[in-house]
Amino acid sequence: MFKEMLEYDETLFKDELVLDYEYLPKILKFRENQQQHFATTIKPLLQKRNGSNLFIYGTPGIGKTAACKHVLRELELETDLVIPLYINCWKHDTVYKILVEMCEQLKYKWVQNKKTDELMKAIAEILNQKAAVFVLDEVDKLKEQQIIYQLLEDIYKKCIFMITNDKDCLAKLDQRVKSRLLPEMLEFKPYNYDETKGILEERKNAGFFPGVFSEQAFEKIAETCFEREDIRVGIFLLKQSANNAENKSQRKVLVDHVETEKLDRFEKAKIKVDDDDKTILNIVKEKPGLSIASIYEIFSKNSDKSLRTVRRRIERLRDLKQVIFEETPTGSVVK
Ligand SMILES: Nc1ncnc2c1ncn2[C@@H]1O[C@H](COP(=O)(O)OP(=O)(O)OP(=O)(O)O)[C@@H](O)[C@H]1O
Ligand SMILES: [Mg+2]
Known part of the structure; x- marks a missing residue:
């Protein structure tokens, strides 16, 4: 039973840098x-x-x-x-x-x-x-x-x-x-399934020790990545599932460790913004550099949504790459 468990100082990750989105592979296939x-x-x-x-x-x-x-x-x-x-x-x-x-x-x-x-x-x-x-x-x-x-x-x-x-x-x-x-x-058109899987396979082999991923877990990652048409989704899931396995002291990443429910932030490919989002975007466009609280102040003149809801909206818009947060000496501002 204990053979399957990781020691406290063991890890599944061979090279975390490879799993960075900015990492540039030596050979770039399929392009x-x-x-x-x-x-x-x-x-x-x-x-x-x-x-x-x-x-x-x-x-x-x-x-x-x-x-x-x-x-x-x-x-x-x-x-x-x-x-x-x-x-x-x-x-x-x-x-x-x-x-x-x-x-x-x-x-x-x-x-x-x-x-x-x-x-x-x-x-x-x-x-x-x-x-x-x-x-x-x-x-x-x-x-x-x-x-x-x-x-x-x-x-x-x-x-x-x-x-x-x-x-x-x-x-x-x-x-x-x-x-x-x-x-x-x-x-540029999205990759087909085999290309997606090939790219992720390469990243997996460079980033993790051999045999870390069960075939089923890896298939699930490749399929989800292909459906979302975004390689970052696959890289994110490789990291996230291995972390989940590690947190449970498991030596192998199993299909249950792959949590596809948490992928909301990758929905940007099929970006949908509703009227509230549009209002927020307009405020940011007209007055770039406001804090979330100040945006909320303007937003709430015509709405009864809570500050928390508005904050979550703005964070979602950031994840959708519609706005950015910038740190200033007086705190974080939105642009
Ligand atoms: N053919 C490929 N082989 C290996 N890795 C790839 C390949 N295509 C994309 N990737 C990896 O996928 C990730 C996203 O790729 P990239 O940053 O080039 O996307 P992009 O098309 O510029 O996206 P965005 O429009 O959001 O900037 C990167 O980590 C990149 O290394
Ligand atoms: Mg890019």
Whole structure:
């Protein structure tokens, strides 16, 4: 009986880093065509010609960011003549923030006291000696689209890749940006069952000791992940079920350890927002940077919902990637 039980210092996890969503596998299977498409778009830069631009779209958790980062990694190994710059526009959503981030990636140190246009000039000086690939990930979260205009105007040889879940955001760009950008469209479609299972199998083998998962438990994870069309769901369930098994001191993850009921927060792929959500989103849009209590104060003028309900709504909207929480010296605010 005790053989099946874990000692207090034993673990099922071989390498937890592998189970991080940000982890980039050495080889990225099942996205060969898309990676080839990226490479073909970049290729003119290697021949000292100008490149073209790509608009990459598709639902969450299907390898858009991973495939793109993979190609950038290969590019870095291949040449010094093309500089890859990856920007997450959710984290860096203004022209200034993006330029500062680019300076950091370019190891340009004289950022302090420089204004936006001075930074842009410094960056252009560096990049125009070579060529650049800009990846603007989560581009629909960008607050100031002039950055795209400036890159288009000031950098001579470049490709701009924009990644998003929201296909419509391209139409919302300024006409002057659109007509200069003229991007090719590249859609990512969800993985089929075998691909989903293959990806998770690889993650499982890298992240856990051999034989940790019962076949049934793993099948349940792969099936749920396939149904939700989001690889993060599978990675989440691998971690969660192994933690459940560990907490019960079990050496093996069994089907009962896989709790699919707790997946609400992954519903973002089929995002449904009702009128209350819309009201909250409008408040945040009009006044970004309010605390939850202040949002509630405005919300409650036309509603009798409790603060707790509103708080839960806002947290759900955060999990659905509709708003973000930012820590400030005076507490957490919503944007
Ligand atoms: N083909 C693949 N092989 C191995 N891992 C993959 C593959 N595709 C996706 N993943 C893994 O799935 C997770 C989600 O992928 P990724 O971050 O690229 O999604 P995304 O399409 O950019 O989603 P979002 O639109 O939400 O940003 C990552 O941990 C990534 O490593
Ligand atoms: Mg992504």
